[in-house]
Amino acid sequence: MNAQKVSSRSECLDAAKGICIILVVIYHTSMYFLAKCPEFADTNSYKVLQVFITGLGTMRMPLFFLISGFLANSAVFKRSWREIFQPRVATFLWLYMLWVVMDWCFRAYLISHFNPDFVHGSEAFPLTLEAFARDVVVGNTAIWYLYALVLFFSVCKLGNQQVLLTFTFMALLSILAKQLVPMEDWSLRSIASNAVFFTIGCYGKPYIEQIIQRFHPLRFAVACVAFLALGELALRYDAVDVPGVKFLISCCLVVAALDFIGLLTKHFQLNLLQTLGRYTLPIYVLHHFFIDVAAQLILPLNIPSAYADAGVLIALVTLTVANLAVCTAIYMLVNRHHGRMLFALPKRELFKFKPKARPSEIDQ
Secondary structure (H helix, E strand, O other): OHHHHHHHHHHHHHHHHHHHHHHHHHHHHHHHOHHHOHHHHOOHHHHHHHHHHHHHHHHHHHHHHHHHHHHOHHHHHHOOHHHHHHHHHHHHHHHHHHHHHHHHHHHHHHHHHOOHHHOOOHHHOOOOHHHHHHHHHHOOOOOHHHHHHHHHHHHHHHOOOOHHHHHHHHHHHHHOHHHHOOOOOHHHHHHHHHHHHHHHHHHOHHHHHHHHHOOOHHHHHHHHHHHHHHHHHHHHOOOOOOOOHHHHHHHHHHHHHHHHHHHHHHHOOOHHHHHHHHOHHHHHHHHHHHHHHHHHHHOOOOOOHHHHHHHHHHHHHHHHHHHHHHHHHHHHHHOOHHHHHHOOOOOHHHHOOOOOOOHHHHHO
16 A cells, blocks of 8 residues: 555656656747747747746746655655765765856857857856856856755755744745845746745645645646636736745646646556656756757758748757657766766766786686
8 A cells, every 4th residue: 555655656756757857848948949040939839839838937847846855855854964965965066066067168169169149048158267156156057956956955954853944934035036136146046936845845745745646626626726817917917026926826836737747647657757757867957958959050040931830839849859859868878887977976986997807817
């Protein structure tokens, strides 16, 4: 019975992470590819697509962080700092620094040798080591999610004896993020606005489990209606930036998503989504490279305006599927021997010299 519940919960969370990483790739493809092509950006299809992407954006990262907090619960409450420092802090800091440097070098090369307008973040690209170091420290990078995980986990771990006080602090930080953080520090603002969802997942694990394990029609209906109503009111009265409004909208959609994904998991085999959910790390750190390369190769081509409307959806679906497939394939090919240090904290064994055995030793 318990094993079945744990298995069902794991499948549901993997599927939810799979959906989140797909939405992340879709969002960045739209922002850094479609939006840079005038033929695409001026179409009705693109405008409709932006409405859906914006709406789902209130769930994409909040659900991602909530799941991360949920999975960190036992490390926060049941394990010592000595046990969890390497897997929960050192590993993510290593991956953050490694991929931030690789992303910076790659974008610098593209900006220098190709069209800089097609490179993501080229407008605010740090040209000096000082500017780069500042971006790294405040999280103004494409890999800010990994940085946020370290910050959120550390705060929740330090405050695990004062749950209410810690939750209140993280909630206020998220609700007042736009008032506290300057607009130019967009990633730091994103980090602050998502802090409460990691905390909810970590401290509210029993309640999250109830949602996942048992679909409640009334709860699902209320969450959906509340999301639509709050979204409509926020847009009509231009209240999206009012403290607490976006938080409530995100909460409604996250609850509805967990209910719905949990229901789907019980009745269908979501193998593809679950597989993507287990590969979120490599997809997350690699997908920007794919988008930048695709932009340099495709955007200079002349796209007939007559096919632009249909081309928006075709380009989005094709590039998203190709991106997910390429990132997964690269991970499976590279994640072996010394390549493992690209996705995990390097171990001493990787750098130990192993002398070749002599023929006499092999014969023996």
